[in-house]
Amino acid sequence: MRIGIGYDVHQLVEGRKLILGGVEIEHEKGLLGHSDADVLVHSLMDAILGAMAEGDIGKHFPDTDQSYKDISSLILLGRVKDIMRSRGYRLVNADCVVAAQRPKLAPHIDKMRVNIAEVLETSPDNIGIKATTTEWLGFEGREEGISAQAVCLIEKMD
Template sequence: MFRIGIGYDVHRLEEGYPLIIGGVKIPFEKGLKGHSDADVLVHAICDAILGAVALGDIGEHFPDSDEKYKGISSLILLKEVNEKIKNLGYQIENVDSIIIAQRPKLFPYKFQMRKNIAKVLEIPVDRISIKATTTERLGFEGRGEGISAQSVVLLRKI
């Protein structure tokens, strides 16, 4: 049995925050604002995984009203999400994601992002796809107000 899930996340870019995407700290003049480390890519993947098994979304499991998640690495949340689906008898077959940001250029960091996510999900790196695109200066991403990410996952019952 296979299950498919989709996820989406967005965070505002602001000065004074680190820019962490896919567990990689990226040098940039602004970072993503959020309760955790605001890693839009990992949040989108978490939502896709949770959605595939009808467990709701990341906010239900790790609410921003809970201080224990303040500043937490989203990779820790991803590990917990992976444990939840493993306990239900599922494993991740593949992840396909896209990051939408006008700046900074993300190409130099994508392979490390893939490695980070594959390690946490305990699957080979060739099962993780990460793409990045701009919006040709259109919309909030194009104006540099924020960054968004979308993800699709395929789970298999084991």
């Protein structure tokens, strides 16, 4: 078994959709990035890649490559799953936390878990997602950005 950790942050800006866990969430701002800037999925991809000592998402999906412009992070997660499978691993479980002052994410968490589980070909019971505010502290509290952290456990398949 191997463990990995991931972290990602993106700036909130006007004129972008807010996508977290593959769910479009109604909000006056969205996350700025080359892809859809889904910090939740990005942190999970980094955790999985890290567990295999495969670097990070920038190594695999560089923001200088136009083929990744505005791409769904769930598509990229599928490619990370393919790397994981090609190395002979499967996800045991993942646990993630998103830090955002607004909007409230609780109503969307079950759909996020289902989206991620479908891509990783696992049960939603193996995907934990929590949301927290920072009590108005830091860049998340000032609503300048959103961050996410993820940890995962992978194991060799028989």
